[in-house]
Amino acid sequence: MKPLLNIILILAILAVTGWLRMPYEQKLSEELHALKLVPPRLSLEDRSKLKQKAFVATYGSLRPTIAAFMSVKTTNYHSDQNWDKIEDAFKEIVLLDPYNFYYWDQAAWHMASNAAADKQNDRSLTEIGRKQQFQNYIQKGKDIINQSIKVNPGDWRYLNLKAKLEANRYRDPDYATAVATYQEILQIPDLPNHIKRSAKLEILFAMQKLPQRHQESYNLAIQLFEKDTSYHVPTVLNEILIGQNHPLNNVSNSMSLSEIYGSNQNAYKKLKIKWLRRELGQKPYGLEEAIQQVENKLLIPQTKRLFPHKPLFMN
Amino acid sequence: MTERSKTPPKPIPQFAVEIRDLVKTYRSSFKRETFRAVDNVSLNIAPGEVYGLIGPNGSGKSTTMKALLGLVAPTSGICKVFGCDSRKVDARSEIGFLPENPYFYKHQTAAETLKFYGKLCGIRGKELKNRVDELLELVSLNHARNRRLGGYSKGMLQRVGLAQALIQNPRLLVLDEPTAGVDPIGSREIRDLIFQLKKEGVTIFLCSHLLEQVQEVCDRVGIIFEGQMVNEGTLEKLTSIENQHELIIENADDGLLESIDELIIQHQTSGAKLISSGTPRSSLEKLFIDTANNRTRTEQK
Amino acid sequence: MPTSTQNFQKTSFISFSRIGVIASHTFTQLVRMKVFYFLIAFVILLWGSKQIIFPNETGGDGSPEQELRLIKSAGFAAMNMFSMLLALSATALLIPKDIEDRTLYTILCKPVPRLDYLLGKLLGVLVLIFVSLIAMDIVLSFFLNQKAASIIAIQTEQLTSRGIPKELINEQLAGLKAHGVTINIHLATFAIFLKAIVIASIALLISTFSSSTLFTLILTLIVIVIGLIQADARDYATTMAEFGQQNQLSNISLAVAVFFPDLQFLSVEDGVIDGRSIPLRIIGQISIIALLYFAIYIILSWFAFRKKEF
Numbered sequence: 001m002k003p004l005l006n007i008i009l010i011l012a013i014l015a016v017t018g019w020l021r022m023p024y025e026q027k028l029s030e031e032l033h034a035l036k037l038v039p040p041r042l043s044l045e046d047r048s049k050l051k052q053k054a055f056v057a058t059y060g061s062l063r064p065t066i067a068a069f070m071s072v073k074t075t076n077y078h079s080d081q082n083w084d085k086i087e088d089a090f091k092e093i094v095l096l097d098p099y100n101f102y103y104w105d106q107a108a109w110h111m112a113s114n115a116a117a118d119k120q121n122d123r124s125l126t127e128i129g130r131k132q133q134f135q136n137y138i139q140k141g142k143d144i145i146n147q148s149i150k151v152n153p154g155d156w157r158y159l160n161l162k163a164k165l166e167a168n169r170y171r172d173p174d175y176a177t178a179v180a181t182y183q184e185i186l187q188i189p190d191l192p193n194h195i196k197r198s199a200k201l202e203i204l205f206a207m208q209k210l211p212q213r214h215q216e217s218y219n220l221a222i223q224l225f226e227k228d229t230s231y232h233v234p235t236v237l238n239e240i241l242i243g244q245n246h247p248l249n250n251v252s253n254s255m256s257l258s259e260i261y262g263s264n265q266n267a268y269k270k271l272k273i274k275w276l277r278r279e280l281g282q283k284p285y286g287l288e289e290a291i292q293q294v295e296n297k298l299l300i301p302q303t304k305r306l307f308p309h310k311p312l313f314m315n
Numbered sequence: 316m317t318e319r320s321k322t323p324p325k326p327i328p329q330f331a332v333e334i335r336d337l338v339k340t341y342r343s344s345f346k347r348e349t350f351r352a353v354d355n356v357s358l359n360i361a362p363g364e365v366y367g368l369i370g371p372n373g374s375g376k377s378t379t380m381k382a383l384l385g386l387v388a389p390t391s392g393i394c395k396v397f398g399c400d401s402r403k404v405d406a407r408s409e410i411g412f413l414p415e416n417p418y419f420y421k422h423q424t425a426a427e428t429l430k431f432y433g434k435l436c437g438i439r440g441k442e443l444k445n446r447v448d449e450l451l452e453l454v455s456l457n458h459a460r461n462r463r464l465g466g467y468s469k470g471m472l473q474r475v476g477l478a479q480a481l482i483q484n485p486r487l488l489v490l491d492e493p494t495a496g497v498d499p500i501g502s503r504e505i506r507d508l509i510f511q512l513k514k515e516g517v518t519i520f521l522c523s524h525l526l527e528q529v530q531e532v533c534d535r536v537g538i539i540f541e542g543q544m545v546n547e548g549t550l551e552k553l554t555s556i557e558n559q560h561e562l563i564i565e566n567a568d569d570g571l572l573e574s575i576d577e578l579i580i581q582h583q584t585s586g587a588k589l590i591s592s593g594t595p596r597s598s599l600e601k602l603f604i605d606t607a608n609n610r611t612r613t614e615q616k
Numbered sequence: 617m618p619t620s621t622q623n624f625q626k627t628s629f630i631s632f633s634r635i636g637v638i639a640s641h642t643f644t645q646l647v648r649m650k651v652f653y654f655l656i657a658f659v660i661l662l663w664g665s666k667q668i669i670f671p672n673e674t675g676g677d678g679s680p681e682q683e684l685r686l687i688k689s690a691g692f693a694a695m696n697m698f699s700m701l702l703a704l705s706a707t708a709l710l711i712p713k714d715i716e717d718r719t720l721y722t723i724l725c726k727p728v729p730r731l732d733y734l735l736g737k738l739l740g741v742l743v744l745i746f747v748s749l750i751a752m753d754i755v756l757s758f759f760l761n762q763k764a765a766s767i768i769a770i771q772t773e774q775l776t777s778r779g780i781p782k783e784l785i786n787e788q789l790a791g792l793k794a795h796g797v798t799i800n801i802h803l804a805t806f807a808i809f810l811k812a813i814v815i816a817s818i819a820l821l822i823s824t825f826s827s828s829t830l831f832t833l834i835l836t837l838i839v840i841v842i843g844l845i846q847a848d849a850r851d852y853a854t855t856m857a858e859f860g861q862q863n864q865l866s867n868i869s870l871a872v873a874v875f876f877p878d879l880q881f882l883s884v885e886d887g888v889i890d891g892r893s894i895p896l897r898i899i900g901q902i903s904i905i906a907l908l909y910f911a912i913y914i915i916l917s918w919f920a921f922r923k924k925e926f
Contacts, residue, residue: 006920015875038880388923
């Protein structure tokens with residue numbers, strides 16, 4: 001009887017102390033989750049998806065280890081171009097290690113780049129089928145990135161992934177979304193300076209692809225040009241030139257070629273590249289005239305000129 | 316670790332060990348049956364006495380010993396060591412215990428083992444070192460002091476056990492089968508040690524199945540059977556055949572022996588009669604020891 | 617040898633020197649069982665992790681970080697496993713082995729209070745775990761530092777060759793440096809040690825009323841596993857209570873939350889693997905809770921053990 005009484009008393013003491021410590025532990029636990037110092041809670045649904053791994057991964061620091069080993073396996077799936085297995089594997093990997101950027105990046109890349117490209121060239125499918133699968137996998141990539149942003153709010157890297165994908169001209173781009181995402185990145189406090197700089201330039205680059213935002217694009221280019229010489233990159237300089245020649249833009253202060261590019265040589269170099277890389281359907285206002293002007297100033301031999309003859313619509 | 320009590324001196328207890336109406340009952344977990352291992356056992360041991368408790372297996376000897384050592388709690392009754400309740404930790408500062416088939420930590424050497432137990436008893440520094448040396452010398456284990464106990468024979472382990480029991484100079488020594496599994500030489504040495512300790516005034520309480528040895532060393536003996544004390548007293552009282560007398564005569568010639576026979580016949584009317592006559596026998600143990608000692612002397616020469 | 621004295625020597629209720637003797641003895645016993653040989657396996661594991669290079673296929677920033685993460689996660693996983701196994705098995709074996717070998721009799725027959733015995737045994741195991749974790753922390757720091765230094769050197773060279781100014785390079789590499797050896801690695805190791813303290817004291821409690829080593833091991837393991845999901849159960853029970861909805865599952869979750877320890881809050885090494893910092897106040901809070909668990913389990917162990925018969 002006595003041993004039984006002892007056990008009952010021990011359980012009673014455990015119950016009382018357990019009851020008393022519960023609120024304190026709950027508060028501490030919430031704080032640790034907020035600081036992301038402990039792994040996120042797995043829902044019952046997630047646990048059932050992970051099966052035995054959930055049991056093993058319950059013990060601290062085994063989750064990232066298991067995730068790492070699983071990610072190594074995906075290289076085999078990649079070699080076999082088994083996109084379904086890659087997708088399933090990464091679904092588990094990001095459940096196990098959701099705060100690891102590398103896995104989200106890899107997962108999105110496999111879907112939106114590799115799988116999409118593979119389906120685009122898959123001759124076993126019809127043309128419609130290829131297009132459908134191509135878009136399907138790009139969407140899967142986007143879904144993964146959106147999920148990563150939900151799990152890691154306020155982390156610029158995931159927003160950057162999203163923006164890059166939306167701005168990728170080979171992957172069903174949505175430049176408006178790309179611009180909005182880059183602007184969202186700029187709102188993040190304590191953003192590293194090099195990311196701020198890169199985001200601003202990416203905004204301009206994407207905005208240039210949106211014809212209806214021509215004024216905004218030009219204003220941004222002027223803002224960046226005046227901010228710092230580190231922004232005197234071709235994207236900015238060319239946008240100033242094209243923007244101030246846009247018929248619908250309000251231009252307060254038109255700049256000469258030398259003011260924009262610093263020198264005729266620099267201007268010629270950058271303008272030439274811009275002309276050769278211009279996208280079909282794009283109207284680079286004033287670009288042709290500027291190149292002509294610089295070719296004349298630099299006395300480029302006719303045989304080497306981009307425009308050896310006067311354009312028909314110029315006198 | 317231990318401190319001298321600041322209370323005024325208590326009266327000197329009459330007994331080293333006082334066990335009065337000791338009852339120990341065990342209850343099985345599920346059947347709720349009770350088993351009385353010790354049933355109203357009472358015994359007292361005077362300071363400096365050697366007391367032997369004998370009985371068949373399962374008679375309650377070990378339980379009685381454990382109650383004295385505080386390893387089990389009496390169901391009822393009193394157990395005291397020099398007037399202190401045996402359940403208190405204080406009582407154990409005066410007790411040295413050698414369990415049956417002692418098993419010590421294999422990873423330690425004899426010296427380390429003794430140091431460990433010495434420190435547990437509050438002995439430190441040079442005092443401890445000297446005490447360890449002294450005891451290893453006493454139990455003849457100096458040559459193996461730095462060997463791990465894992466490599467010790469049974470007899471050596473028994474001697475280490477005895478040494479650790481003596482580490483804090485206890486007033487009461489409790490020995491459970493002290494010579495079990497030990498060869499006759501070792502057994503004799505342990506017996507001699509017991510005699511020596513007795514001379515030094517140590518009270519000894521021992522259990523043994525080797526009745527001859529109990530007979531040799533003990534002043535008083537208790538016989539326990541099925542948890543009850545059935546007989547107790549001095550050896551002389553317990554083992555003497557009151558109406559018989561023994562004479563051992565050395566170098567008696569035939570004439571003397573004849574005279575003795577005649578004298579007995581003369582007193583036949585008073586009821587005296589000769590029961591037996593002949594040469595007494597030495598013990599096999601004595602023969603063994605003498606043979607071993609002689610061989611040792613020969614090898615040394 | 618005295619034949620009688622007038623005063624009995626009083627034994628203090630608790631004695632740190634006596635506890636120290638038993639602890640030192642237990643530590644020596646475990647060391648002589650050659651437990652430190654596992655360090656060789658640990659070094660091999662970390663050396664292997666250091667060799668793995670993750671391909672930078674996407675062009676993103678993830679792969680150098682991932683290599684550092686792998687070393688940290690392998691290191692911390694090994695530390696967790698080892699300290700848990702040692703805390704569990706060494707403690708679960710201590711008392712049953714002493715009872716079986718009857719060495720317990722010779723100890724308890726000396727003036728050694730049972731609390732001192734329990735504390736001494738437990739402390740011996742904890743000192744061993746502590747020393748082992750320190751050694752593993754040093755090895756982990758060494759390999760991590762080597763890897764981080766080589767990655768940073770390569771990245772610095774690449775960025776410098778692109779003409780990027782030094783301040784920008786430092787800014788870009790700040791994130792990578794956060795994944796290297798910082799104070800947080802050592803704080804995470806300390807958290808693992810706190811976890812071992814709690815596990816060992818649970819094992820000790822169970823071993824005081826269990827008669828079998830196997831039963832102790834199994835039951836302690838069950839308690840540990842439940843302890844790792846206790847936070848989820850508590851969270852569920854709390855949420856249901858807040859909404860005024862209670863069902864059988866929430867009642868069971870509440871019982872789990874009350875009776876079992878929360879071991880998840882001691883798993884802050886996951887955050888360190890992600891490159892996060894552990895605020896010192898958090899370390900203070902989790903230390904207090906861990907020590908409270910330790911105190912409760914030790915007191916209960918003593919309560920169960922004080923009148924145990926042998």
